[in-house]
Amino acid sequence: MLRRLYIDWPAMQKLTLEKEGTAHVKELTKLLKDMPDKYDMQIKLKNLLRIEQTYDLNAVVMAQGKFMNSQFDTAMSVRDYVAVANANYESGHYDKSMLWYRMALEHAEPNAEAHTELLGDAFKDTHAKLAKVYLLYSLSNSYKQLSAAQLNASVDELMSKANEADLKHYTTLLLSEDLNQMLERVNQRKSAPSAHYLGCRGQFATPPKLSCCYNATTSAFLILAPLKMEQISLDPYMVLYHNVISPAESLEMQELSIGAMSNGLSTVNLNNLTSPPDIVARIKWLRTESDFSQRINQRITDMTGFDVKEFPALQVANFGIGNYFMPHFDYMDGDRVHQGEIDELGDRMGSLVFYAGNVTLGGSIVFPELQLAVTAARGSALFWYNLFDDGSKDPRTLHSVCPVVRGTRWTLTKWIHAAPQMFIKPCSKKSV
Template sequence: MVKVSDFIFLLILAKPILSESLKELIEFYQGHYYSASVLGLVDLLKLEQEFMENFTIYTDALQEKVDNLNNYLDALKRPNHTTHNEREKFVSDPLNAFGLIRRLNQDWPKWQNYAQKSVGLVQINAMEKILSKKPKLFDMNESLRSMHRIEVTYDLSAKDIARGVLQSTQFNYTLSVGDCLALANHTLEIGNLNSSLQWFQEAVKQFPDNYEDISSSLKEDQLKEFATVVATRRIQMMNQSLGNETLHKLVRNQLQNLTKKDMENFISSKLVQWHRGSVSKLENANTQTTAHNIGCRGLFPKRKNLVCRYNSTTNAFLKLAPLKMEEISRDPYIVMYHKVLSDREIEEMKGEVKEWSNGWTGLEEPMEIVSLVYWTTDESKFRDRINQRISDMTGFKLEEFPALQLANFGIGGYFKPHYDYFTERLRTLDANNTLGDRLGSLLFYAGEVSQGGQTVFPEVEVAVEPKKGNALFWFNDFDDSSPDPRSLHSVCPVIIGSRWTITKWLHHDPQVFVKPCSPRILKRSS
């Protein structure tokens, strides 16, 4: 994973960019995004709680005002005087007449002033300030992409997700009408028409029969917004040369007289029609199963003849305190060390962070911000202890590059398939690299992830569960230091949990005497 500041530097070297465009790019990649990490989402939850507290105080103040007005009106209750004679008889009583004159002269002006007086101004100002920190459009789009990624990767149905059922586990949360319509709109935009239809059907199930209160009215507005998107798409498909003004007018004319039921039928019929028309190409493409997805679903064949053992041979210290090691693959070499990071050390790790940066997926398009990252460039007891443990596990020297990368991933945290060894492009851009290629990678799992988040090696059909406290180690190069394409790996979207990692890349040059190059042993073809 690359830090944003590194990316900007490399991008400047890679190609000339107009200063204004570069400025916008830097602002984007250095922006604060809640969706980039669970830490950011925790901050967002606190923000909503603060908003709700102010909103509650504000509504209580409004209710108190309404109660006071109603109490005064209740005190004035009297029979309805519907005829002139009845009114005349009422005001002929001097008590009634006096009270009438006094109220209109003294009381009602005061009650009018009371009714006009604003309440909860402190709370209104506080809520405005909170909403100035609301999620950006990037956060909204990333959350939509993440939800769809979870849906596709694990082959989940919209029906189950909407009802809070994830991989046969029922959770105490369901998606609202607005949630389902937003996902229907997103999947329509990316061309997954079957998914869009399913999400819309889940939204329809929650529509009220009548729109009598403000909550129901908001749902109707959301339905109209999606109907507008569908109508716009339909008209553009028939005539792509229309200007915006003409297009908007045709859309308004098509929808203006439609009832709620008419809009539901209109949207459903168009989604079904488009889905049927594209099922032979678009939907087949959308449902193709990749090796990454198969691994995330736990469908790789189980490997045999692998063992778990105590590693006591890497260095002398392990003879006294051997480490629990599980073979994941012998060729290529992938092993898991169990219980090598304690809860206390994980809390200590979080205390190391001074300032987070956005972590992104690499130089290849599309570039995505997938986490917050921090490099431990300053010396500390924690860093020294973890590096020593890595040296105990691998036998490698780490003095020349002691920094560790800490990361916390966001909603549906994942990482697309990639190699850790340097590509030719990165090698060219990082011409001052004195450490050599990344011959090996070591990854500590430092977060509690109960569903999803596996590390997948699609080329060798291996998927590793991210058990908290464990560490995964593998080689990226062959023995002759040439890149091993089988080291291609990815991270499955996290369904439930917070993915924290400590990553260490082990470079070639400092290990030249520890692990010297040797000819690659090629297997004979039978």
């Protein structure tokens, strides 16, 4: 009894005095510094808009969790709709934002009162923005001769004279238009898709059937272990190897990179940019030789016959959801390539990309000029030449990466320079 009163009682009193949840709040505060910030949110919204644009989606299908022929089982909230609507609005995609605002206004937020009290008004400024995009939409349908700038100016003028009641009137009108009719009208106003978009949407014509074979000839090792090789294009030459990197090697590669990766940007020249450059992927150059890099470099030589000893570095890249690579060339062009390495070893004659992740939607590599799209199938590796036989640049090798929609896209890229191959693949006259 005495022990209880002397030891337990004060402990219990202390516990009773402690505010409930203090420990939780402390933990949450600690976590806060590792939480995504405004920049992360902007990047992710940009990526989401890119997915919407590239794959020709819209608010209605995305809100239903549909993506082309797939159905996602996660749902977006009304606040998510408003965030995407605002992001589309701010990037000038007015038709898209109109549909997102419409979705938001047509769906009630569960426990709206409690949410509003806790998180603020979900629909702040929504009516005004929706009225503006609806006015833009209606006027551009009626006055097709007006330019975007003229339309914007007229709408801004109308908006400056409008009062709350007018705004509500417009938004009521918007909500009364048949959704399918609105979708049809929005569809009609879309501009023709680029070849990059067509490739990402799987809309290139099926290429003629080329052959598949077991390659047992490029190196003596292949006599023992022939590689599955699929021809993708004969001119320019492009082949896809299957089962050339294992899931265990993918993990090894990730272990060598995670924690040391940096943002790989769409440009290396950061001068005079008007907006932040797109982040292509998180990247890491594996320059220190390791058991892993030796094994992979040996495999590359077995696969291609090329000498990669003078440039043993490998580049690991991890593309997150919505990340993509805009159309570009791999040969020295513009500001993308490091001049120093190119001077010594010659231009980037060939590219070899191992697909070591597990992308289940999106993330194909597209060659817009060749009307070819190749999926980043796990374990495969794509090889292509960037130069003609005489060493001049082949512009047909323009290529891009489609935004990743589901899964993780890990790649291991090898730059194959021209100079070390001078006796393996001597310059010859252009074959085209």
